[in-house]
Amino acid sequence: MQRAAEHTDESLIAGIRQDDDRALSYLYKLHYPMVAHFILSNSGTSDEAKDIFQEGILVFYEKIKDGTLELTCQIKTYLYSVCRRLWLKKLAEKNRFSGVIDSENFIGLEDEPVAPEETELKFSVMEQAMNQLGEPCRTLLEDFYLQARSMQDITEKFGYTNADNAKNQKYKCLMRLKKLFFAAYKTVAPAQ
Amino acid sequence: MTETEAYALIERYLAGDMTDQEASDFEAQLLQDPILAHRSRQFEELTGTLQQFGRRQHLKQKMAAIHADMEAETAPEILPAQPVLQSDPKWKMFWKAHATTMAVAASVAILTVFSTLFSIQLWNTMGKQQTIRYTELRREVEKIKKNQRAINRAFNQNQKTPKNEINPGAFSGTGFALTENGYFVTSYHVIKDSDSVYIENKNGNRFKVIEVYKDLDHDLAILKVTDPNFTTFGSLPYTVANTDAELGEKVYTLGFPREDMVFGEGSLSSQSGFEGDTAAYQISIPLNPGNSGGPLFDDKGNLIGVISGKQLDAQGAAFATKSAYLMSIAQQLKSDSATRVSFNRQNTLSGRARKQQLKKLKDFIYMVKVYN
Numbered sequence: 001m002q003r004a005a006e007h008t009d010e011s012l013i014a015g016i017r018q019d020d021d022r023a024l025s026y027l028y029k030l031h032y033p034m035v036a037h038f039i040l041s042n043s044g045t046s047d048e049a050k051d052i053f054q055e056g057i058l059v060f061y062e063k064i065k066d067g068t069l070e071l072t073c074q075i076k077t078y079l080y081s082v083c084r085r086l087w088l089k090k091l092a093e094k095n096r097f098s099g100v101i102d103s104e105n106f107i108g109l110e111d112e113p114v115a116p117e118e119t120e121l122k123f124s125v126m127e128q129a130m131n132q133l134g135e136p137c138r139t140l141l142e143d144f145y146l147q148a149r150s151m152q153d154i155t156e157k158f159g160y161t162n163a164d165n166a167k168n169q170k171y172k173c174l175m176r177l178k179k180l181f182f183a184a185y186k187t188v189a190p191a192q
Numbered sequence: 193m194t195e196t197e198a199y200a201l202i203e204r205y206l207a208g209d210m211t212d213q214e215a216s217d218f219e220a221q222l223l224q225d226p227i228l229a230h231r232s233r234q235f236e237e238l239t240g241t242l243q244q245f246g247r248r249q250h251l252k253q254k255m256a257a258i259h260a261d262m263e264a265e266t267a268p269e270i271l272p273a274q275p276v277l278q279s280d281p282k283w284k285m286f287w288k289a290h291a292t293t294m295a296v297a298a299s300v301a302i303l304t305v306f307s308t309l310f311s312i313q314l315w316n317t318m319g320k321q322q323t324i325r326y327t328e329l330r331r332e333v334e335k336i337k338k339n340q341r342a343i344n345r346a347f348n349q350n351q352k353t354p355k356n357e358i359n360p361g362a363f364s365g366t367g368f369a370l371t372e373n374g375y376f377v378t379s380y381h382v383i384k385d386s387d388s389v390y391i392e393n394k395n396g397n398r399f400k401v402i403e404v405y406k407d408l409d410h411d412l413a414i415l416k417v418t419d420p421n422f423t424t425f426g427s428l429p430y431t432v433a434n435t436d437a438e439l440g441e442k443v444y445t446l447g448f449p450r451e452d453m454v455f456g457e458g459s460l461s462s463q464s465g466f467e468g469d470t471a472a473y474q475i476s477i478p479l480n481p482g483n484s485g486g487p488l489f490d491d492k493g494n495l496i497g498v499i500s501g502k503q504l505d506a507q508g509a510a511f512a513t514k515s516a517y518l519m520s521i522a523q524q525l526k527s528d529s530a531t532r533v534s535f536n537r538q539n540t541l542s543g544r545a546r547k548q549q550l551k552k553l554k555d556f557i558y559m560v561k562v563y564n
Contacts, residue, residue, distance in 0.1 A: 146246030
C-alpha cells in the first residue's frame with residue numbers, strides 16, 4: 001500500500017483507460033472493504049458483496065472505456081453509490097428489503113442507468129450462443145475477435161492447411177453464431 | 193454473393209483493409225442493396241456484442257483473480273481474528289454489550305448497601321448514646337418470674353385456694369405524700385402511658401390514685417388518692433424546701449428498687465443536673481430502676497428534690513428534680529383546685545438521728561405500681 005499515495009483518482013482512471021491491470025487491482029483492493037462492510041451490515045453475505053462490488057466495478061470500468069463517465073465526485077463515493085443502489089435493487093428483488101438502510105445522502109445517480117437491461121440481455125444471449133456453438137468454432141472466434149490473434153496464428157494453432165481455409169472456417173462459425181444469436185435476440189430489422 | 197462472401201467483404205470494410213476505391217464501391221453497394229446493408233448491421237452488432245462480451249468476461253476473470261489475490265493477502269490477518277469473534281460465548285457478548293450498564297448498577301448497589309449499613313450504624317450509636325447516657329429509673333417488673341413463684345407457693349400450700357394474687361403491674365417506681373389529704377408526688381415518666389396507678393407502702397396500705405397534674409419539662413406528676421377507704425396520710429413529718437440546697441449537703445432517699453424499701457445515702461455533688469440542667473441536682477447516691485419519683489431529703493429531713501434518673505456513662509451521677517419546681521406546680525395546683533391543698537409547715541424530723549427520721553418517714557413513702 002505504499003503505492004497508495006501515487007494513485008489519485010485521475011491517475012487511476014487514466015490507468016484503467018490504458019488497460020493497466022495494476023490500476024484496476026489497486027482500485028479493487030482499495031474500495032472493496034467499504035462496499036463489503038456496507039453489504040455485510042445490511043443482511044448480505046460476503047459472496048453477495050463480491051458480486052455486487054464486481055458489478056459496480058464493471059459499470060465503472062465500462063463507462064470509462066466508453067468515455068461516458070462523468071465523474072462529479074470521488075471514485076470512492078461513486079462506487080459506493082453504485083453498489084448501494086445495486087444492492088438495494090437486489091434486496092428489493094429478494095423481498096427482503098424493508099425500510100431505509102441508511103439515511104445518509106449519497107450523490108444521486110438515480111437517473112443514470114447502472115446496467116441497462118438491454119445490454120444485459122444481449123450479453124446473456126451471447127453467452128448462451130457461444131456455449132451452444134461448440135468447439136472448435138468457439139475457440140476460433142474467441143481467438144480472433146476477443147484476443148485479436150492474427151489469422152496466421154490461428155491457422156497454425158488449429159492445423160489448417162492455409163489461412164484462407166481458416167478464414168472460411170471462421171466465417172462459417174460466425175454464420176452459426178449469427179443464427180444462434182439472432183434466433184434469441186431480435187433487434188435488427190429483418191431484410192426487406 | 194453468398195453470405196460468407198458478404199461477411200468477408202464487410203469485415204474487410206470495417207477493418208479498413210479495403211482500398212479507397214473498393215471502400216467507396218462497397219458504400220455505394222450498401223445503399224443500393226438492402227440485404228447487404230442488413231447483413232452489415234447484423235455483422236456489426238454481432239461482432240460488437242461478441243467483443244464487448246469478451247471484454248466483460250475478461251474483466252470478470254481479472255477481478256476474480258484480484259479478489260482471490262486480495263483474500264490471500266488478508267487471510268492471514270483475518271483468520272486469527274475470526275475464531276475469536278465467532279467463539280465468543282454468549283455471556284461474553286452479553287458482557288461486552290452491557291458492561292457499562294452493569295458497572296453502574298453494581299456501583300449503585302454497593303453504594304446503597306454501604307450507605308445503608310453506615311446510616312444504620314450511625315443511628316444505632318446515636319440511639320445508644322442517648323439511652324446510655326441518661327436513664328430513667330422506673331422498674332420493669334419481672335412479671336413472669338413472680339407469677340411462677342406464686343404458682344409454686346400455691347402448690348406448697350397443698351392446693352389451698354391461693355389468696356387473690358395481686359398483679360404486680362408492668363412498671364414500678366417510688367412516690368411520696370405531698371399533703372395529708374391525699375396529694376401524692378412521683379416522677380412523670382413512672383406513670384406515663386398508664387391505665388391505672390396504685391400506690392402501696394411498707395405497711396401494706398394500697399390505694400388507687402389518679403393523675404391530676406403533670407409537668408413534662410421537669411418530669412413531675414401530682415397524683416390524688418381516689419380510694420374510698422382512704423382518709424388521710426397522717427401528719428407529714430417533712431417540709432418541702434423552697435430554696436436550693438447547698439453543695440456538699442448530705443442527702444438521702446428512700447425508694448423501692450425492689451419489693452422492699454431501700455435506703456440510699458450520698459451528697460449533693462452539683463447544683464445542676466444532666467447536661468447542665470439547672471432544674472435538677474446531681475447527687476452521689478447509688479440508684480437503681482425503681483428509685484424514680486423517690487423523695488430526696490437533706491440531713492434535717494427537708495424535702496429538697498425528686499429522684500428522676502442517672503447518667504450511665506458516669507460513675508455515681510444521679511439526678512433529682514429540685515423541690516422548688518415541685519413547689520411551683522403545687523402552688524398552681526392550689527390555685528386551680530377547688531379542694532383544699534395545704535402543705536405541712538412544720539418539720540418534725542430536724543435534729544433527730546437518721547434512724548429516727550427513717551422510722552417516721554417510711555409510712556409516707558410508697559411504691560407506685562403502674563398498669564397498662
